[in-house]
Amino acid sequence: MRQTLRMIAGAIALLSTLAACAPNRQELSGSTDGKAPIGKNLSVMLPPPADFGRPVEASQVLTMTGYGRTFALETRLSITRKNVSLVALDTMGRRAMTISWDGAKLAYEKADWVPSLIDPGAVLADVYLLYGQEKTLSERLAPLGCIVMDDKQSREITCGGKPLLSAQFGWQRSGRWNGNMHYGNRSWGYDVEVQSSDMKR
Numbered sequence: 001m002r003q004t005l006r007m008i009a010g011a012i013a014l015l016s017t018l019a020a021c022a023p024n025r026q027e028l029s030g031s032t033d034g035k036a037p038i039g040k041n042l043s044v045m046l047p048p049p050a051d052f053g054r055p056v057e058a059s060q061v062l063t064m065t066g067y068g069r070t071f072a073l074e075t076r077l078s079i080t081r082k083n084v085s086l087v088a089l090d091t092m093g094r095r096a097m098t099i100s101w102d103g104a105k106l107a108y109e110k111a112d113w114v115p116s117l118i119d120p121g122a123v124l125a126d127v128y129l130l131y132g133q134e135k136t137l138s139e140r141l142a143p144l145g146c147i148v149m150d151d152k153q154s155r156e157i158t159c160g161g162k163p164l165l166s167a168q169f170g171w172q173r174s175g176r177w178n179g180n181m182h183y184g185n186r187s188w189g190y191d192v193e194v195q196s197s198d199m200k201r
Helices: 002-010 014-021 120-131 134-144
Strands: 027-032 035-039 042-045 056-066 069-079 084-089 095-101 106-111 146-151 154-159 162-169 179-185 190-198
Touching (some): 035 120, 042 134, 095 120, 120 154, 120 162, 134 146, 134 154
Antiparallel strands (some): 027 106, 035 042, 056 190, 095 106, 146 154, 162 179
């Protein structure tokens, strides 16, 4: 199955093309205090890792469409009570980005061929919007005028009466992350198809 996913993603792997054409493959690194953009003119302080949701180790293929482009990443996402980390590779296995959040510092490394529209803080903010515990997420977003609405297999977030994020999960949200998911960040203007495999035993 993993090989099949790589073949599907490879057909649209803009990131791989960019990497192959880049003469210098340097990494851009940095850190922030955890304030992350969730949409245009909207930012939130990321919560402690324990508030991101239950502990999980997941391998995911992400196919993103937006800004007139389509590209794919293969990621490994780890959520524990002390740390949230994400490693993203292009479909040729080259490292595109690593992100780590320990509740105090958001640290990242990003290959210079990765499009600038992929912001590490925004990537982690999407993880929080998608998987964060409903109660703590609602409390953190309330000052921004945002409302979180959940059911067993979907999540909708509006801010100021306007759609921010819409997600449909192919698994029970309280269960293992095995299956397909679709979500769109309406503020940023992109859609993502996710093929997920829960690696935690």
